[in-house]
Amino acid sequence: MGIIENIQLAINSLFSNKMRSILTMLGIIIGIGSVIAIVTVGDSLASSITSEMSGVGARNINIGLEQKNMGEINEDGTYNESEDGIYNPYEIQEKDYITDEMLKDYKAIFKDDIRAISVVEDVGTNKLANGKNKAEISIKGINSEYSSVEKINMLQGRFINGGDVESSRNVAVVSDKFVNKYFGESLTYEEALGKSFEITLEDNVVRIYICGVYEYVKNDGEISFSNNGEESTTVYIPISSAKKLLKKQPGYMTATILPSTEADLDSLLFNTRQYFESVYNRNPDVTVMAYSMESMMKSVNKMIGNVKLAISGVAAISLLVGGIGVMNIMMVSITERTKEIGIRKALGAKGKIILFQFIVEAVIICLIGGIIGIITGVGLGAAVTNILGKVVKPNIQAMFYAVTFSMAIGVFFGYYPASKAAKMNPIDALRYE
Structure with a gap:
């Protein structure tokens, strides 16, 4: 008997006992x-996280100041107190800041691996009024390389340049949304260049002149609303002007490094840590930490992978139950078809033919159950992923392994019943009622 005939025989057997077959497949399907x-939900989340992080500069290296000696942490998450019962952590001071000289030397040493370094100083928010027109803004002081790191798309005019920073000019790059709100859509973006507006900082009123207009793009997860619910956008001014307005000394708490396309990120990250550790080696209180979103992505994806593996292992226990169900139903089927087996053996069918027949039947049961399980799993995974607002990403490799594994279950759990049928004595089988 050929493979086709065995498959047809197995399918006929399944259809002759529909309810029993469905119940047998249930463990495999679940x-x-x-x-x-x-796996579908996990892969979709991982893909979404990777995509979102890539959009905000996954390869960028972020550096920032941190305290060296935070003390020992207690079990409740608090720090050990000092002898007087009070723990006073060291406050980072302006003398500890990352300086332009440090960044200049760092960039010179690793010039082949670095495209740009951006620094930012948050100035604060302002509510502006121009007659009936109102606009909410968040002011940031930046350097000329900020646009390379953050990929600002200019619509008109120019971005902050080195001359603006060196001269502490009162110029600003504003968003297209700001122009529309503040000028009431009465000006084009080109006509807005050279126009001015006033901001209030530390009780001082400063007039700022527009030198460029950029395209406002709201990033995923960005919160850009003020206390009264009005949507605000960012206004960029030279970082030197920001420091001057805030009466702060030069220097930075943080900086963002844009590696070159050819740079080995892991190597550059290691070298960055080494460089700043050497610079801050003599500072007893402060050091510089360095990290990249890409390294964080690897950790997140690894964590998601471990969670998927653990939960899948628990879910796979039902496959064991399903396999036992297949073995049980095959034993029942063989008992019911004992006389049929006896007749076939009396007509000359060899034991290996009988063995193959029932193994094929077990594999067909598991294969159909596996296919239904894949369809159910993809549908359920897609539904959960859509609820979470993520893009569905089915795992084709997992589907292939699922089908292969379900067939392997059929062979493993179907072998013993099939072997029992193959070893039947034809005379005893023919006498069976």
Whole structure:
């Protein structure tokens, strides 16, 4: 008997006992469906996280000041107190700041691996009024390389340049949304160049002149609303002007490094840490930490992978239950078809033919259950992923492994019943009622 005839015989047997066949497949369907759903949701989340982080500069290296000696942490998350019962952590001071000289030397040493370094100083928010027109703004002081790191799309005019920073000019780059709100859509973006507006800082009124207009793009997860619910956008001014307005000394708490396309990120990250550790080696209180979103992405994806593996392992237990169900139903089927087996053996069918027949039947049961499980799992995974607002990303490799595994279950759990049928004595089988 050929493979085609065995498959047809197995399918006929399944259809002759529909309810029993469905109940037999149920464990396989639940197990495969659960694993596929978990993998689909996990892969979709990982892909979404990777995409979102890539959009905000996954390869960028962020550096920032941190305290060296935070003390020992207690079990409740608090720090050990000093002898007087009070713990006073060191406050980072302006003398500890990252300086332009440090960044200049760092960039010179690793010039082949670095494209740009941006620094930012948050100035604050302002509510502006121009007659009936109102606009909410968040003011940031930046350097000329900020646009390379953050990829600002200019619509008109120019971005902050080195001359603006050196001369502490009162110029600003504003968004297209700001122009529309503040000027009431009465001016084009080109006509807005050279226009001015006033901001209030530390009780001082400063007039700022527009030198450029950029395209406002709201990033995923960005909160850009003020206390009264009005949407605000960012106004960029030279960082030297920001320091001057805030009466702060030169220097930075943080900086963002844009690596070159050819740079080895892991190597540059290591070298960055080494460089700043050497610079701050003599500072007893402060050091510089360095990290990249890409390294964080790897950690997040690894964590998601471990969670997927753990939950899939639990879900896969139902596959074991399903396999036992297959073995049980095959034993029942063989008992019911004992006389049929006896007749076939009396007509000359060899034991290996009988063995193959029932193994094929077990594989067909598991294969159909596996396919239904995959469809169920993908559907359930897609539903959960859509609820979470993420893009569905089915895992084709997982589906292939699921089908292969379900067939392997059929062979493993179907072998013993099939072997029992193959070893039947034809005379005893023919006498069976």
